Amino acid sequence: MFDQPLPRWLGWAADPDQLRRTPFLASSPLFTGLPRRLLARLATRFFEKMYHPEEVVFEEGDPGRALFVVVEGAVEITRATAQGPYVLNTLGPGDAFGELALIDDFPRSATARVVTPGRLLILYKSDFDALIEGNARIAVVVMRNLSRRLALYARRSPVIATQPGSETAGPL
Amino acid sequence: MSPGRLLAWGGLAALVWLARGLLLPIFLAAALAYLLSPAVAWADALAIRRSVAVGALFAAIVAVLVGGGFLLGPGMLAEGGALMDRLPALARQIDVGLDAVVRELAETAPALRRLLPEGGAWVQRFVLNRGPGEPGDLFEHVGHLFLIAILVPFFAFFLLRDMHRIIAVAMDRLPPQHVETSVAVWRELNGVIGRYIRGVVLDGLVVGALAALGLWASRVPYPLLLGAFAGLANVVPFVGPLLSAAAAGLVVVLTPGQGLAGVGRVVLLFLVIKVLDDTIIQPFTIGRSVHLHPALLLGSVVVGSHAAGVLGMIVAVPVATVLQETVRLLLEHRRVLARRRRPPERLVV
Numbered sequence: 001m002f003d004q005p006l007p008r009w010l011g012w013a014a015d016p017d018q019l020r021r022t023p024f025l026a027s028s029p030l031f032t033g034l035p036r037r038l039l040a041r042l043a044t045r046f047f048e049k050m051y052h053p054e055e056v057v058f059e060e061g062d063p064g065r066a067l068f069v070v071v072e073g074a075v076e077i078t079r080a081t082a083q084g085p086y087v088l089n090t091l092g093p094g095d096a097f098g099e100l101a102l103i104d105d106f107p108r109s110a111t112a113r114v115v116t117p118g119r120l121l122i123l124y125k126s127d128f129d130a131l132i133e134g135n136a137r138i139a140v141v142v143m144r145n146l147s148r149r150l151a152l153y154a155r156r157s158p159v160i161a162t163q164p165g166s167e168t169a170g171p172l
Numbered sequence: 173m174s175p176g177r178l179l180a181w182g183g184l185a186a187l188v189w190l191a192r193g194l195l196l197p198i199f200l201a202a203a204l205a206y207l208l209s210p211a212v213a214w215a216d217a218l219a220i221r222r223s224v225a226v227g228a229l230f231a232a233i234v235a236v237l238v239g240g241g242f243l244l245g246p247g248m249l250a251e252g253g254a255l256m257d258r259l260p261a262l263a264r265q266i267d268v269g270l271d272a273v274v275r276e277l278a279e280t281a282p283a284l285r286r287l288l289p290e291g292g293a294w295v296q297r298f299v300l301n302r303g304p305g306e307p308g309d310l311f312e313h314v315g316h317l318f319l320i321a322i323l324v325p326f327f328a329f330f331l332l333r334d335m336h337r338i339i340a341v342a343m344d345r346l347p348p349q350h351v352e353t354s355v356a357v358w359r360e361l362n363g364v365i366g367r368y369i370r371g372v373v374l375d376g377l378v379v380g381a382l383a384a385l386g387l388w389a390s391r392v393p394y395p396l397l398l399g400a401f402a403g404l405a406n407v408v409p410f411v412g413p414l415l416s417a418a419a420a421g422l423v424v425v426l427t428p429g430q431g432l433a434g435v436g437r438v439v440l441l442f443l444v445i446k447v448l449d450d451t452i453i454q455p456f457t458i459g460r461s462v463h464l465h466p467a468l469l470l471g472s473v474v475v476g477s478h479a480a481g482v483l484g485m486i487v488a489v490p491v492a493t494v495l496q497e498t499v500r501l502l503l504e505h506r507r508v509l510a511r512r513r514r515p516p517e518r519l520v521v
Contacts, residue, residue, distance in 0.1 A: 013220055013221050013224040014219050014220065014221060015216070015219045015220060015221045015222065018216060018217075018219040019219050022219070037217075040217040040218070040219065041217045043217075044213055044216040044217050047339065047340070047343060047355070048340065049340075049343050049344060049348075049351060050344055051348060055348040056348060056349050057348060057349075057352075058349065058352055059349065061509075062349075062352070062353070063352075063353060063504075063505055063508035063509065064352075065352050065353060065356035066352050066355075066356060105504070105508055106508075107508055107509070114348075122351075122352075122355075124355065124356050124359045125356070126356065126359045126360045126363050127359055127363075130363055
């Protein structure tokens with residue numbers, strides 16, 4: 001009974017942010033396959049922050065502690081090269097980045113910069129860990145989706161990439 | 173730092189100093205908010221508006237308290253009044269009981285005679301020295317307690333309702349490149365404190381129930397009252413269990429026919445509860461939230477006691493844990509930054 005959203009007559013008591021956030025996360029490839037009940041729990045752990053153009057979300061080499069999901073705007077993923085920053089990818093609404101922070105504590109492998117005014121959802125590793133302690137299914141589904149992304153990335157770049165032009169945007 | 177900013181910080185420090193009397197209610201309100209936060213998180217997942225969820229939660233708490241007050245209030249007030257009236261006589265009785273125990277100990281082990289205290293009326297002296305002073309003092313104490321009883325739920329309500337908005341505002345004010353690390357550190361500390369407070373309360377409930385049950389089985393009078401005291405005192409590490417065992421021992425001394433054997437049973441009961449608490453109950457309740465070394469734990473309690481009395485002893489463990497976690501996170505941050513020099517191994521398939 002508690003898995004159902006509020007009935008219509010209780011609409012006045014509904015939280016519009018949460019109502020918007022849950023289906024939005026369901027559309028993100030990283031959270032595909034999560035049932036609504038778990039998505040709703042996961043959605044409560046996200047923070048939302050506004051970003052202005054040219055603001056840096058994180059820099060290459062920074063400690064990774066959170067996953068980001070683009071709600072609005074565009075985020076450019078770049079890597080420093082001898083010739084200057086090389087754009088690996090430009091992400092839009094629904095795209096997630098920084099997801100490797102949920103797995104290990106290696107420094108960020110690229111820089112994320114907001115290019116148009118936008119909002120990002122932020123999920124901290126400690127909150128994700130606390131959530132999956134009681135809900136192993138969240139961990140299984142998210143890690144499976146993440147493994148698929150990693151596999152896709154590995155197939156795209158099967159050898160060590162050294163030239164900027166041969167690199168593709170993978171998990172950060 | 174600019175003069176304007178310096179002035180602002182000075183003004184803030186002065187404001188905090190002036191409002192230092194609010195620190196205790198704010199601390200208790202934060203503890204209450206941490207305790208209730210899982211219920212609010214559950215309501216969040218159901219997409220219930222924060223104000224509605226927190227309002228309903230407090231309405232339910234008020235209903236339970238009012239119901240409990242109607243059921244138990246008159247009896248507790250009557251018992252409290254009777255206890256105050258009987259206090260001098262009770263102190264005399266305790267002194268007589270203590271004298272009897274001292275005599276029994278001296279007869280059982282004559283070698284201890286020289287170590288045992290002489291004289292008596294210790295409790296009477298204690299009670300008379302701490303009796304109610306001027307009526308004005310009494311009103312001040314009652315007024316202070318009333319203020320705390322009003323302010324704690326008031327602050328807790330707004331902390332639970334608005335904390336996510338305060339965090340959102342703070343995150344928007346932070347420089348974007350610092351948001352990830354600074355908020356991550358805060359989230360980790362927040363998790364540790366929350367788990368610790370909820371764990372301590374659950375631990376106190378279990379210990380209190382075990383003590384009440386054990387005292388009832390040992391035929392010690394007032395098992396519920398002593399069990400409740402054991403649960404509350406359990407918040408203070410080391411000292412709390414000792415205090416609750418001493419209170420139960422005192423009641424046994426006052427009870428005719430229990431004697432030294434009764435005191436021994438109570439000591440054994442509290443020892444068993446302590447061992448069970450350390451080995452089974454705490455790992456389930458407090459779990460991995462606190463990793464303080466026993467020496468550091470004891471040291472923090474002593475320092476807390478010197479700094480702020482009983483309140484200091486209660487907050488010592490969470491404060492020491494927060495400091496330890498902060499240092500750990502800063503060291504980890506340095507370690508991760510040191511990895512910048514080494515490129516991560518590339519995935520080769």
